[in-house]
Amino acid sequence: MPIQLNQVYYTYNLNRPDSKRALEDISLTFDDHCFTALIGKTGSGKSTLIQHLNALLLPDSGRVQINEHVLDFPVQVKKNGKVNYRKMKKLHKKKLPQVKEIRKTVGIVFQFPEYQIFEETVLKDVSFGPKNFGCTEEEAIEKAKKALTMVHLDESFYERSPFELSGGEKRRVAIAGILAMEPDILVLDEPTVGLDVRGQREFFHLIQDLYDQGKSIILATHQMDVVLRTCSRVIVLDQGKVVLDSTPLKLFQDKEFLSSSSIEPPIVFSFAMSLIERGMPIRLENIRSTSTLAEEIARVKGGKQ
Amino acid sequence: MNTKLGKYTSFNTLLHHMDARVKLITMIIFMVSVFLDYGTTYMNLVVDLFLFLILVILCIIGKVSVGTIFRALKAIWLMIFIILIINVFFPATKTGDIAFSINDFPVYWSSIMNVIFIFARLVLVLMMTNIFTCVTKPLELTNALEFLLFPLSLIRIPIHKFAMALSLALRFVPTLQEEADRIIKAQASRGVDYKQGKIKDKVKSIVSLIIPLFVSAFTSSGQLADAMEARGYDPNAKRTKYKTTHWSIVDTISLFLAASFLTGAILLAIFPYDLFSALQITLPKLK
Numbered sequence: 239m240p241i242q243l244n245q246v247y248y249t250y251n252l253n254r255p256d257s258k259r260a261l262e263d264i265s266l267t268f269d270d271h272c273f274t275a276l277i278g279k280t281g282s283g284k285s286t287l288i289q290h291l292n293a294l295l296l297p298d299s300g301r302v303q304i305n306e307h308v309l310d311f312p313v314q315v316k317k318n319g320k321v322n323y324r325k326m327k328k329l330h331k332k333k334l335p336q337v338k339e340i341r342k343t344v345g346i347v348f349q350f351p352e353y354q355i356f357e358e359t360v361l362k363d364v365s366f367g368p369k370n371f372g373c374t375e376e377e378a379i380e381k382a383k384k385a386l387t388m389v390h391l392d393e394s395f396y397e398r399s400p401f402e403l404s405g406g407e408k409r410r411v412a413i414a415g416i417l418a419m420e421p422d423i424l425v426l427d428e429p430t431v432g433l434d435v436r437g438q439r440e441f442f443h444l445i446q447d448l449y450d451q452g453k454s455i456i457l458a459t460h461q462m463d464v465v466l467r468t469c470s471r472v473i474v475l476d477q478g479k480v481v482l483d484s485t486p487l488k489l490f491q492d493k494e495f496l497s498s499s500s501i502e503p504p505i506v507f508s509f510a511m512s513l514i515e516r517g518m519p520i521r522l523e524n525i526r527s528t529s530t531l532a533e534e535i536a537r538v539k540g541g542k543q
Numbered sequence: 544m545n546t547k548l549g550k551y552t553s554f555n556t557l558l559h560h561m562d563a564r565v566k567l568i569t570m571i572i573f574m575v576s577v578f579l580d581y582g583t584t585y586m587n588l589v590v591d592l593f594l595f596l597i598l599v600i601l602c603i604i605g606k607v608s609v610g611t612i613f614r615a616l617k618a619i620w621l622m623i624f625i626i627l628i629i630n631v632f633f634p635a636t637k638t639g640d641i642a643f644s645i646n647d648f649p650v651y652w653s654s655i656m657n658v659i660f661i662f663a664r665l666v667l668v669l670m671m672t673n674i675f676t677c678v679t680k681p682l683e684l685t686n687a688l689e690f691l692l693f694p695l696s697l698i699r700i701p702i703h704k705f706a707m708a709l710s711l712a713l714r715f716v717p718t719l720q721e722e723a724d725r726i727i728k729a730q731a732s733r734g735v736d737y738k739q740g741k742i743k744d745k746v747k748s749i750v751s752l753i754i755p756l757f758v759s760a761f762t763s764s765g766q767l768a769d770a771m772e773a774r775g776y777d778p779n780a781k782r783t784k785y786k787t788t789h790w791s792i793v794d795t796i797s798l799f800l801a802a803s804f805l806t807g808a809i810l811l812a813i814f815p816y817d818l819f820s821a822l823q824i825t826l827p828k829l830k
């Protein structure tokens with residue numbers, strides 16, 4: 239099990255009047271080669287949770303394990319049963335040498351990843367990550383080229399300034415910057431916000447490819463059609479708590495839960511459900527996109543496939 | 544995370560509710576009284592001590608952390624040390640009592656007292672500015688500044704434009720902070736370690752923060768200008784206030800106390816009164 243969270247609590251601005259509890263008692267396991275969706279309203283704690291996955295944030299209390307690296311912050315209790323905040327604070331001040339290794343294993347693509355761009359050429363910017371993790375110049379360039387090919391940016395881009403690229407191209411450069419580090423686990427925080435439809439489609443193809451190559455994917459998103467099409471597991475957060483941990487198929491059939499948590503199932507799925515209600519024996523588990531729905535209808539009607 | 548030096552924190556205290564103009568005036572009065580000369584260094588230190596006590600009380604009333612202020616002093620220990628060295632080895636006066644000697648080199652009491660005096664002034668100025676900004680919203684601060692600079696508008700200096708520029712700049716401090724936070728996290732995910740590494744790596748990691756920060760600052764300032772223009776902002780128009788301040792009895796009392804303090808300080812500066820000789824306490828001679 240590459241990632242395991244145990245009773246993780248996190249509060250922003252702890253001990254201040256504007257403190258805000260963002261995660262509460264999170265216990266989750268992410269297996270090897272998983273494709274997991276993380277959904278929930280804005281402010282439900284998705285980004286906060288994601289930042290715990292590569293030690294950008296450390297839990298106030300709780301335990302995070304990434305492969306063999308353990309970040310443990312057990313609750314310190316005084317003799318009288320009260321929480322010993324002083325001791326907890328001390329725990330957080332300790333140096334954590336394993337952090338670099340963790341960040342190499344878990345790559346995070348943030349909401350607007352183009353913020354991280356700063357070099358004068360695309361190739362240099364993408365090779366920045368590998369260099370930080372101890373690659374030589376040549377190795378880093380090699381990895382950068384490979385990553386740029388993955389995001390469909392060809393050689394003509396190598397020497398261009400990243401700042402004069404279009405929004406979509408910039409984002410691809412930024413993602414290549416993470417891919418070049420060759421993380422085993424790729425975490426994406428609403429990565430397609432602000433991309434056009436084609437950019438989004440290409441992007442999800444890319445993620446699917448990476449998954450097929452053996453990487454684990456954890457994806458925070460609001461796009462339910464993507465969840466249905468690609469993910470095998472879905473975790474729903476609400477006010478910093480895990481309220482559902484299931485599969486897309488089960489989630490989108492659970493009408494009660496959907497209405498109470500204001501999640502809208504994808505149109506394809508609702509359409510298939512109404513077809514079933516009207517007596518068509520469609521197998522819901524086969525429905526992932528419009529084309530699979532069409533195939534199902536054709537199968538039922540006995541037409542050609 | 545503990546409270547940052549000089550950062551406004553919204554508590555519900557007397558100081559937070561006071562009129563920003565009164566707070567600004569009071570701070571200026573304190574500032575002036577720190578830099579007045581009360582005859583002897585000893586008397587200056589007595590006034591400084593008095594002021595220090597007032598400021599500590601204000602810290603307690605306004606829930607400002609005194610600890611944060613003293614932690615901030617860590618950064619200037621080196622400066623204090625250099626001042627000490629200069630004062631000891633190049634004394635301003637070679638008269639007065641000698642405190643002790645290092646290898647026959649005399650160290651004068653006046654040198655030591657000078658350093659203490661400079662240190663005291665530094666602490667006081669740091670404390671008052673910190674208290675002021677901790678209990679005053681940046682926007683109120685600008686409004687107060689605009690109010691106090693009002694006479695300048697009589698000679699046709701466009702202070703409200705300055706005030707607008709200042710309030711926009713202050714408005715963007717937290718935004719930039721958030722932005723920097725976000726960039727630091729993104730770069731940390733790419734393996735940047737801002738704390739460790741060789742000098743060359745450190746420079747590189749700072750560059751990887753500064754450039755994106757500038758890019759986003761320019762973008763957001765451009766967007767802001769567009770948004771202001773789209774909503775019809777005219778720099779030459781007469782400005783009205785969205786928030787009117789309420790003058791309360793606390794403000795009146797505070798203003799009165801501050802004014803009395805200033806009067807006292809000026810009187811003491813004009814008619815020096817040596818407390819120590821009056822009480823017949825002998826201290827090392829400085830001159």
Ligand SMILES: Nc1ncnc2c1ncn2[C@@H]1O[C@H](COP(=O)(O)OP(=O)(O)O)[C@@H](O)[C@H]1O
Nearest residue numbers: 250251258260279280281282283284285286287
């Ligand atoms: N830097 C921060 N300082 C204070 N509060 C924050 C900060 N970041 C997020 N929060 C708060 O924590 C909660 C969870 O936020 P976040 O994890 O960003 O949610 P999501 O990504 O699901 O939109 C929100 O209520 C948000 O207001």
Ligand SMILES: [Mg+2]
Nearest residue numbers: 284285286427
């Ligand atoms: Mg988010």
